[in-house]
Amino acid sequence: MARVLIYSALLFWAFICLFPIYWTVTTSFKSAVDVTQGHLIPWLDFQPDWKGFRSIGLSPDTIGQFSNPREEFLSRFTNSVITSAGASFLALVLGSLAAYGLSRFRYKFAWMRNDDILFFFMSQLILPPVVLALPFLVLYKALALLDTRVGLIMLYTLTVLPIVIWIMRDQFNSIPLELDEAAFVDGLSVWGAFLRIILPLALPGMVAAFILSLVLCWNEYFFAALLTSSDAKTLPVMVASQTGSQGINWWSMAALSTAAIAPLVLVGIFLERYIVSGLTTGAGK
Helix, strand or coil: CHHHHHHHHHHHHHHHHHHHHHHHHHHCCCCHHHHHHCCCCECCCECCCCHHHHHCCCCCCCCCCCCHHHHHHHHHHHHHHHHHHHHHHHHHHHHHHHHHHHHHCCCCECCECHHHHHHHHHHCCCCCHHHHHHHHHHHHHHCCCCCCHHHHHHHHHHHHHHHHHHHHHHHHHCCCHHHHHHHHHCCCCHHHHHHHHHHHHCHHHHHHHHHHHHHHHHHCCHHHHHHCCCCCCCHHHHHHCCEECCEECHHHHHHHHHHHHHHHHHHHHHCHHHHHHHHCCCCCC
């Protein structure tokens, strides 16, 4: 009986988590009337239509034709890919180095020790983005980084770096220190042991940190809307701008959201085992 209750609760929670995705995908195939009347089930409550995807030039009947909305979507999609992947990769490189140092060496900076330094990094996540809005706006204007991919990559790297350090430190802590010592005995330097021995063993954690960073950067809206105007605008900003003379074009917004979600879903499916392995490292300690 207890098992039935547990599985029932899990199924209910899965339904709650997945329903927004279902709603988004089905809304992209609805007409205006179906959206306003809240029809839920395709072919029963409403007849699916390509209106949402047609509005952004991604429907089967428009995919072979020139479309300004599709060109804009591809441009924003490219910006999201470059900024998210670039920031995630840069954060992974810097975060892995910092995490390895915090895991293998002992530091003393004033009253701060390794755990205090890690807490300092994690405390950066406490600041609400709106507090940093004006300083970054003034700084980026002075450095000519407004509406540039480089500017977003640098900012996103700072945003996800604490999370990468946290995940990778736990990953390195789970790898026995004796492996480093054996590598030193064999003649490897600290860099050699790190690059040739430790990093390959930490691959699941690296993939998990990269995917988590990618998702956070991909979905970031506030700074993308604040610091970009045309050239570096990303998908979340484009999704939020789907308004017309008669209000919000829910079908277009849903189609854009579906197209934006799809790449992350595919990445999660193919790299699921790395994500689970990386995020559960050290959970038994």
